[in-house]
Amino acid sequence: MRLTFIYLASLLLIGTVWGCRTNPEQTEAQNGSLSATTPTDTSTQNGSNVPAPEWTKNATIYEVNVRQFSAKGDLASVEIQLPRLKELGVDIVWLMPIYPIGLEKKKGALGSPYSVADYKAVNPAYGTFDDLKHLVQRAHDLGMRVLLDYVPNHTAWDHPWVKQHPDWYTLVNGKMTSPLDDKGKPTGWDDVVELNYDNPDLRAAMIDAMTFWVREADIDGYRMDASGLVPDNFWQDVRPALDKIKPVFMLSEWEADPAQFKACFNMNYGWAMHALLKDIAKGKAKATAIDSLLASRKKEYPRWAYQMQFTQNHDENTWNGTLTESFGAGAKAFVILTSTFNGMPLVYNGMESGLNKRLLFFEKDSINWGTYTDATFYKSLLTLKHRNRALWNGEAGGELIKIPTGHDDQVYAFLRQRDNDRVVVLVNLSNQLQTIRLSGDGYAGLYTDVFEHKPMELKTGMTMTLKPWEYHVMTN
Template identity: 25%
Template sequence: MRRGVVLVLLSLLLFPTIVGAKEAATWEQERMYFIMVDRFVDGNPDNNDQVDKDDPKAFHGGDIRGVIEKLDYIESLGFTSIWLTPVFENMPDGYHGYWIKDFYEIDPQFGTKEDLQELVDEAHKRDMKVILDFVVNHVGPGHPWVEEKPDWFHDELPIVLWNDQEQVETHWLFDLPDFKTEDPEVKDYLIEAATYWIEETGIDGYRLDTVRHVDKPFWEDFVEAVRAVDPDFYLLAEVFDPNPQYVAEYDDLGFNSITNFTFYDRVAKTMAQKQANVDEIDVAASYAQTFFNDPNQMATFLDNHDVERFMHVAERGGAESAERRLRLGLFALYASPGMPIVFQGTENAQTGGADPANRDMTDFPGNEDLQAYVATMNRMRAEYPVFATGEQRMLASEDGMAVFERRNGDDVALYAINMNGEDREIQFEVSEVGEDTRLRGLLFSQLVTEKRGTFTIKLAGESANAYIVEESEVNMWTIGLLVIAIPIFLTGLVMWKRRCSAN
């Protein structure tokens, strides 16, 4: 018993309690890289039949082979999964992949089934997951099925009232023929197509497009059928709406994750601006924790192919500091609750306004300093899982600077962001974190110790840092003295007993 106590004390001395113990990876711990296949890398020029790089709405040559060639690059940035825009055969000019013509064929512009299988196999060799985009709401404009199978589609009516759920689900999204997903024949066709690719290639998940435009009973049947094929199959639902109360209506349909447009609306768009309101991070987290079963499973992002690039918005507030704000945005993305998704080119500070300007080809080799920062963010998430699993609360906020706690049981970390252009400091009570503790900076060397029961964090203008919580130096000395004193005491006790016995 005595030896056990000594060993425990020795272990505490040699390995102080530090936030970040490794644990089995789950989906909230994924770090996802989003690829618009046609605008990524041209790995096979032989399939460029429709390429016209001068037309922003035409094919530009990116393909599955190009993604394969860049897997090592994506892995080097620290991403654990990739999400690809749809690779199925599209109607003419469907470079983005969302105008599907044939759900059972790969578009020749993107490659072949063999290319897709090789991509999945090569990704899995690197312990990376492959997520395909899948569309069930509509087909491409001018699809022959509209005349051949008219009973498969809703009447061609525009969505006029976007707060009318019936219109959202049964009217056409622009000129896209809207599937009658409540029809059993249509439902069976789409579900069979979805399960076909799971069984055929071993992909790991689907990002499901335009989820709010499809009736909820369809999704319940879809989820059940997919999970019957692969119980661990990942399903990410795109519900394009910033209202968390509305989006939460889809939270009990069986999806693993839902896109967090509230985070985009409240945090990403805000942090791209100068003198941003850092309290919006707390607002977004509070909404997620209020309305959703597991806010850490929500998919968060700074931008994507449907909205302006973060850098484009940031440059409007001053090009000279735009990249600094991008780094702050990335920091908030990785430190906040939710699974982070990074759109291709963000690691290179790629800019671009609304579609199609936000979909330019990705530049390589790109911005190596920013790539290193993204790799650091991914490493922080990997080494300190509390940033993926912990609850969040704001400890203090003042004059454009705030400090937040992420806590999962005894696993605790903090992060602080200063959105002000000037140096700032912020204080909070040590008791908020735990007595006899200190804070050690992760992104740059910074040791924060207690003074009169208070922690004070200082940051330069437009900067951020994350902190692990560890035992204070005083507490460590106490443990050290105990480790030394207890064996001496025990030895003295034994010798005393021997002397008593001898007498």
């Protein structure tokens, strides 16, 4: 979702309600994170498995802000960097919206990519339809996949449908309206106008546009913006229409509706985990709260479903802060967690070069790539994800098993194992020295530290001291 609104993500964790950050520019609206009052939908536990392509089992995802990715800000410049991303360990390239942008009520000099003026065209500033097809083909040649960012809930005010099909839009007091949130309150997205999914002709036209890109450009799926503001029964129609062309992968930005997994989606955003990790970084929550959140997800989601785990994305970077602003000196410790938890890790463009600025949303603001100072760090994590089955996605991976440390309020330690593959992660999530004593069982053995490249033997009852924010990722 184009985060130009306040996040109201909250979750009941060990009797404490905690909230997401706010974006002061906008009015109140939910970002799709589970709230303390959201009822648990356990029906998804018994739902049938929404199909997922085989290539997703150990995949990682990389978000490209096309406008800011290069000085030219076009698709051809993204294609040039695909071999580098492949070498980094990226499997899925997610392109932020590539469609023409509305001019009416646009924000800033260039407008928002999420204000779509034509669902079946490429923004001329980004290149041509053939440029997109060439990019997708190049990605496929490299063994990579491409997701398009799609905006189903609203269009630009000057989208042709506004005049051609006014009955396809939501009316309030007889007038079209900017989007409302799932409580019927204004979102503040005044550069776009809300669609009405009660209209069957709109539904047909939207599915036609979605199938167009799969059929004509050979894309591999979608990241769906504000998907929770669109009815689940629409998503039930979307999935078979897309899979009829080719097996696709579907990412929902929403988190508050587990039933979406049953309807259409393979993965959703880990918004609540992201907010919790930021609170831990700032000393506002304890590391043990992670266990409560993971347990709730296990209860709410079908076994095969999983979340996208992240420390940055375009919303967070622009409106809430850079990696360092959000996580301080412990930034890499939290990247370690999001890269080894259950779920698929996201790398936002520029992180491998230590992105240290908030990229502007409505203006040109190119990434300074420098010398890719953190590329080795991310490559180590993504390569481990590929090779070690314990870290694979969904049911293909190993369950996260907590390792008690005696300092679990500050240190998070766990084992993941699948068949003979093991990964043990130890992370000090505090700015204090921590001397820990490992207990429990199942993890003892010889490992190699992924970052220090040296052997390490773990034994039950052993003690070790971790410096502030220190981490160890060990594999057998």
